[in-house]
Amino acid sequence: xxxxxxxxxxxxxxxxxxxxxxxxxxxxxxxxxxxxxxxxxxxxxxxxxxxxxxxxxxxxxxxxxxxxxxxxxxxxxxxxxxxxxxxxxxxxxxxxxxxxxxxxxxxxxxxxxxxxxxxxxxxxxxxxxxxxxxxxxxxxxxxxxxxxxxxxxxxxxxxxxxxxx
Amino acid sequence: xxxxxxxxxxxxxxxxxxxxxxxxxxxxxxxxxxxxxxxxxxxxxxxxxxxxxxxxxxxxxxxxxxxxxxxxxxxxxxxxxxxxxxxxxxxxxxxxxxxxxxxxx
Numbered sequence: 381x382x383x384x385x386x387x388x389x390x391x392x393x394x395x396x397x398x399x400x401x402x403x404x405x406x407x408x409x410x411x412x413x414x415x416x417x418x419x420x421x422x423x424x425x426x427x428x429x430x431x432x433x434x435x436x437x438x439x440x441x442x443x444x445x446x447x448x449x450x451x452x453x454x455x456x457x458x459x460x461x462x463x464x465x466x467x468x469x470x471x472x473x474x475x476x477x478x479x480x481x482x483x484x485x486x487x488x489x490x491x492x493x494x495x496x497x498x499x500x501x502x503x504x505x506x507x508x509x510x511x512x513x514x515x516x517x518x519x520x521x522x523x524x525x526x527x528x529x530x531x532x533x534x535x536x537x538x539x540x541x542x543x544x545x
Numbered sequence: 546x547x548x549x550x551x552x553x554x555x556x557x558x559x560x561x562x563x564x565x566x567x568x569x570x571x572x573x574x575x576x577x578x579x580x581x582x583x584x585x586x587x588x589x590x591x592x593x594x595x596x597x598x599x600x601x602x603x604x605x606x607x608x609x610x611x612x613x614x615x616x617x618x619x620x621x622x623x624x625x626x627x628x629x630x631x632x633x634x635x636x637x638x639x640x641x642x643x644x645x646x647x648x649x650x
Contacts, residue, residue: 390550394558401562404581405569417581420562424588427558430550431599433609436591436616443616448584448623455577455627459634470572471643477571485564492556499552502603511606512613520610527617534621538628 390430397423408469410456418449432504435512555596563589576630576640580623587619 400423403416421444428437505511516524562585569582591612598608634640637647 384549386549390554394554397558398561398565401565401585404585405565405573405578410575410577413578413581417584420585421588424562424592427555427592428595431555431595433595433599433612436595436609436612439613439616440591443620444584444588448620451623451627452577452581452584455630458631459577459640469574469578471574474572477568480571481564481568484567485560488560488563489557492553492560497552497600499600500603504599504603505605508606508609512609515606515610523614527614531617531621534625538624541625542628542631 386430390427393423393426393430397427411453414449414453414456417452418445421445421449433508435509552596552600555592559589559592559596561589562586562592574641574643576633576642576645577627579642580626580630583626584619584623587615587622591615 397420400416400419404413404420407413407416421440425437425440425445428434428440566582566585566589569585570579571582573579573582594608594612594615596608598606598612602608630640633645637645639645
């Protein structure tokens, strides 16, 4: 297998993403966690770009970095829960959680390296974005409507829960 | 473009991100940190969906459509979760999950 520059880009993006994810769970200061989280989201967007899913890469940047990360930073600021100082950052089950996560990773990588995936050597369709739009109004029209209603209800509910009484 | 990279590399990144997110969701004491772990879990799932779409049905967009559904669910989950955290902080003055035991018998 020839190593091309794409492999190097993939390894850089994957290493960046996983490093940022480790920063999210290992930072004591929650604000630093949020900054690492933005890095992890950006790395995942880069992986989408590498997988030729440009629409999702842009959506990832706009929704995750633009909206969700901002919301999380607001919540940290509003709850003064930065965990600075001598506060314990992990609960009593941190050790067993680390073991479970490591075992899960080993099991998943063992399984997915065993399986012979039915990979198709084929280019992606010329323009996937019109296909996505078409899928939303034909095959997936019911899930699309349901998700739209769910999102509206959730956002109105969030405003009702968080407002001052 | 990405066809020279083996599919299993993307799946390994997804598995690693999922495991890290699981640790974050299980081990942290702060509710906002737990939510950040859950966001990492959803991102790992999305990587798998898009990678399978690219490698197994490259002429269709099924995986990308489902990834967009997951994105919308993640947005709803983050909004409701953070609203709950702010509401609990107002009434209990803490976001530490070990101190929020109102429903414990």
